[in-house]
Amino acid sequence: MKNGTDLIKDLSISSPSKIVMLVIDGLGGLPDPHTGRTELETARTPNLDALAAGGICGLADPVAPGVTPGSGPGHLALFGYDPVSSNIGRGALEAVGIDIELQPGDVAARGNFCTIDSKGIITDRRAGRISTEKCAELCKILDGISIDGVKIMVYPVREHRFVTVFRGKELNPELTESDPSRTGVAPESITAEHPEAAGTANIANKFVDEAKSRLAEHKPANMILLRGFAKKPRFPTMQEIYKLNPLAIAVYPMYRGLARLVGMEVARTGTTLEDEFKTLRDNYNKYDFFFLHVKWTDSAGEDGDFARKVKVLEQVDEALPDLTSLGPEVLAVTGDHSTPAVLKGHSWHPVPVLLCSKYCRTDAVKAFSESACVAGGLGRIQSADIMPLAMANALKLTKFGA
Amino acid sequence: MKNGTDLIKDLSISSPSKIVMLVIDGLGGLPDPHTGRTELETARTPNLDALAAGGICGLADPVAPGVTPGSGPGHLALFGYDPVSSNIGRGALEAVGIDIELQPGDVAARGNFCTIDSKGIITDRRAGRISTEKCAELCKILDGISIDGVKIMVYPVREHRFVTVFRGKELNPELTESDPSRTGVAPESITAEHPEAAGTANIANKFVDEAKSRLAEHKPANMILLRGFAKKPRFPTMQEIYKLNPLAIAVYPMYRGLARLVGMEVARTGTTLEDEFKTLRDNYNKYDFFFLHVKWTDSAGEDGDFARKVKVLEQVDEALPDLTSLGPEVLAVTGDHSTPAVLKGHSWHPVPVLLCSKYCRTDAVKAFSESACVAGGLGRIQSADIMPLAMANALKLTKFGA
Numbered sequence: 001m002k003n004g005t006d007l008i009k010d011l012s013i014s015s016p017s018k019i020v021m022l023v024i025d026g027l028g029g030l031p032d033p034h035t036g037r038t039e040l041e042t043a044r045t046p047n048l049d050a051l052a053a054g055g056i057c058g059l060a061d062p063v064a065p066g067v068t069p070g071s072g073p074g075h076l077a078l079f080g081y082d083p084v085s086s087n088i089g090r091g092a093l094e095a096v097g098i099d100i101e102l103q104p105g106d107v108a109a110r111g112n113f114c115t116i117d118s119k120g121i122i123t124d125r126r127a128g129r130i131s132t133e134k135c136a137e138l139c140k141i142l143d144g145i146s147i148d149g150v151k152i153m154v155y156p157v158r159e160h161r162f163v164t165v166f167r168g169k170e171l172n173p174e175l176t177e178s179d180p181s182r183t184g185v186a187p188e189s190i191t192a193e194h195p196e197a198a199g200t201a202n203i204a205n206k207f208v209d210e211a212k213s214r215l216a217e218h219k220p221a222n223m224i225l226l227r228g229f230a231k232k233p234r235f236p237t238m239q240e241i242y243k244l245n246p247l248a249i250a251v252y253p254m255y256r257g258l259a260r261l262v263g264m265e266v267a268r269t270g271t272t273l274e275d276e277f278k279t280l281r282d283n284y285n286k287y288d289f290f291f292l293h294v295k296w297t298d299s300a301g302e303d304g305d306f307a308r309k310v311k312v313l314e315q316v317d318e319a320l321p322d323l324t325s326l327g328p329e330v331l332a333v334t335g336d337h338s339t340p341a342v343l344k345g346h347s348w349h350p351v352p353v354l355l356c357s358k359y360c361r362t363d364a365v366k367a368f369s370e371s372a373c374v375a376g377g378l379g380r381i382q383s384a385d386i387m388p389l390a391m392a393n394a395l396k397l398t399k400f401g402a
Numbered sequence: 403m404k405n406g407t408d409l410i411k412d413l414s415i416s417s418p419s420k421i422v423m424l425v426i427d428g429l430g431g432l433p434d435p436h437t438g439r440t441e442l443e444t445a446r447t448p449n450l451d452a453l454a455a456g457g458i459c460g461l462a463d464p465v466a467p468g469v470t471p472g473s474g475p476g477h478l479a480l481f482g483y484d485p486v487s488s489n490i491g492r493g494a495l496e497a498v499g500i501d502i503e504l505q506p507g508d509v510a511a512r513g514n515f516c517t518i519d520s521k522g523i524i525t526d527r528r529a530g531r532i533s534t535e536k537c538a539e540l541c542k543i544l545d546g547i548s549i550d551g552v553k554i555m556v557y558p559v560r561e562h563r564f565v566t567v568f569r570g571k572e573l574n575p576e577l578t579e580s581d582p583s584r585t586g587v588a589p590e591s592i593t594a595e596h597p598e599a600a601g602t603a604n605i606a607n608k609f610v611d612e613a614k615s616r617l618a619e620h621k622p623a624n625m626i627l628l629r630g631f632a633k634k635p636r637f638p639t640m641q642e643i644y645k646l647n648p649l650a651i652a653v654y655p656m657y658r659g660l661a662r663l664v665g666m667e668v669a670r671t672g673t674t675l676e677d678e679f680k681t682l683r684d685n686y687n688k689y690d691f692f693f694l695h696v697k698w699t700d701s702a703g704e705d706g707d708f709a710r711k712v713k714v715l716e717q718v719d720e721a722l723p724d725l726t727s728l729g730p731e732v733l734a735v736t737g738d739h740s741t742p743a744v745l746k747g748h749s750w751h752p753v754p755v756l757l758c759s760k761y762c763r764t765d766a767v768k769a770f771s772e773s774a775c776v777a778g779g780l781g782r783i784q785s786a787d788i789m790p791l792a793m794a795n796a797l798k799l800t801k802f803g804a
Contacts, residue, residue, distance in 0.1 A: 007469070007486060008468075008469075359432060359744075361772060364773065375776070377461075377772075377776045378467075385468065387468075389468040391468060397468060399470045400469050400471050400485075401472035401474040401475040401495070402492055402495050
């Protein structure tokens with residue numbers, strides 16, 4: 001955790017004031033070459049602009065200048081954790097992303113169904129992108145295998161992708177991958193990166209052999225590839241660090257899973273922005289911290305759909321009064337990273353952030369946008385600074401030293 | 403030390419150039435809700451504004467974004483030390499604050515005179531806030547007790563508060579407190595947090611027993627409570643790190659004590675701002691670094707007296723030509739933290755900082771204020787960066803690496 005988990009933990013106190021953190025996924029953008037304006041600068045956002053005018057703005061680096069974060073590090077930074085030392089292994093993140101509750105000691109891995117020829121050579125790493133339904137069917141064939149006292153669970157993700165979880169004693173995730181990341185060669189044998197992982201490597205290889213035999217008649221999905229072996233990370237929870245009673249409101253499982261990893265309760269909600277805002281309203285009296293996650297900006301950015309990202313931003317802006325009328329003592333609006341439509345993916349650009357509270361010391365910024373935030377009173381901060389700032393503005397941090 | 407004590411120590415050289423660090427305690431503020439202007443933005447400060455116009459400005463976080471510092475961490479950061487790893491224990495800071503020179507090995511604690519009833523239950527943790535004179539009288543009764551070869555000194559602070567110093571061999575401050583922080587219960591027995599502190603715990607408890615017996619007839623001050631056991635911290639001095647010959651000019655003992663902890667010589671001075679500036683003038687030829695501390699801005703902020711804080715700022719501004727006419731090669735003006743009158747206490751808001759030197763690379767800032775400093779050339783820095791910047795501008799830091 002940036003600033004030291006221990007320091008903030010020592011200073012945090014519980015109080016009735018409420019903090020809302022609105023995370024607009026992939027918020028930051030890049031200018032449309034024709035207009036010179038980013039998605040956020042193109043969108044009509046009178047409510048966000050009013051918040052910017054009354055609050056304090058800035059730009060935040062989720063990890064470090066130049067570093068493009070995935071959703072895991074992006075969100076952990078927003079929750080106040082050091083995104084580098086708290087990084088979650090791929091397999092564990094994938095499991096979290098489909099709402100699997102990993103147990104301590106479990107080793108999770110990402111899997112692909114793939115196609116091999118009669119000589120065992122990979123001809124398609126994605127098994128022709130089989131349907132998600134077919135994937136679920138095949139996962140059932142592999143699910144529940146036991147090897148040397150270790151139980152292996154297999155969960156479908158999407159198309160050819162699945163997650164496998166090894167549950168048993170003394171499992172160690174320090175393993176090489178079986179996926180050679182190319183066709184024309186055979187899957188690789190899984191090897192231990194440390195002597196203590198030898199037993200786990202052996203079990204993983206036996207599982208792959210068993211899968212191969214069970215899938216023999218299921219061409220194109222007649223083999224599996226495993227990668228990203230990882231254990232569930234151990235974090236201090238947000239309750240422990242901040243003495244908060246936090247609620248997560250998110251439509252997509254990845255963000256629900258990340259919130260659960262840091263101890264948040266996860267609300268039942270619907271599938272739309274309106275559902276999420278209603279869930280916040282319905283639960284407002286029961287919690288003192290709310291993480292509200294808006295996914296569709298990122299999806300539009302990933303699709304390179306500038307106009308759709310603009311539209312989602314306008315929808316968020318329209319829904320805002322529903323949130324601000326609740327009168328939270330602190331409202332922070334930011335993203336977990338930038339997803340410029342022109343790049344069709346996550347990027348390293350720092351993310352606009354705005355913070356509203358009675359004590360925020362407002363600045364001269366009058367609009368919520370990348371270019372306006374450059375001149376904001378927060379300056380260029382790290383995303384992991386946002387939680388301590390929100391806590392301070394909610395008067396939930398005591399003085400350090402006499 | 404931020405940037406690494408070792409790095410700056412390796413680069414520092416002695417030279418005739420002079421640095422003045424003017425610390426306006428609790429400098430940063432928040433807007434008056436009626437005018438929208440902070441204390442510094444309300445005050446008429448033509449001299450500070452001229453310095454801002456010719457110098458380079460910015461905002462500094464004493465500890466980290468969101469963290470409200472006490473005077474100890476706030477000043478250690480200004481002197482270039484990492485305020486977290488250099489944090490001073492409460493008892494030691496209280497001793498420093500009344501000009502007691504702790505020796506290595508001493509264990510200091512904060513004390514309260516309190517009232518207990520006939521059953522030993524605390525009825526008033528502050529003994530009715532006895533007068534400072536009465537406190538001094540009672541301290542004499544307890545001062546100088548010896549227990550198992552350890553001498554115990556007791557010094558009055560103010561009203562019911564005192565400091566006690568245990569001097570002897572192998573003392574260990576890792577002790578619990580005797581103050582239960584509430585009435586209706588008996589004082590707690592002091593226990594060792596580590597086995598090596600068992601002997602010190604025993605001595606401390608014997609001292610409390612002896613104090614109880616000596617104070618029996620002095621109700622309401624018929625018992626004591628001890629907390630914040632701490633040793634004098636060990637820092638490299640400013641002479642060692644910066645090769646400076648530093649002088650501290652401060653009216654209040656806390657700041658004289660903090661300066662002494664980092665090796666500064668402490669000037670005799672009077673009780674007013676004018677006295678302090680005269681002391682600087684009188685000593686200007688004999689030193690190459692001057693820490694000049696102005697307390698009254700913080701006091702006014704703590705009292706919630708916006709107008710008085712404004713007035714003190716104007717007084718500092720009026721006195722400034724007396725300082726600038728000396729022509730120091732580097733003048734840094736900042737605070738150890740913010741103390742907004744609207745919060746009536748220290749706060750987490752970053753502190754305006756201005757640095758003047760021939761080589762500072764001036765920016766567009768024309769006024770010394772929170773909002774103007776947002777756009778300053780220094781950006782948002784850490785307070786511990788200010789000393790290295792001052793040293794560099796005084797041409798007292800050599801090149802790092804070839």
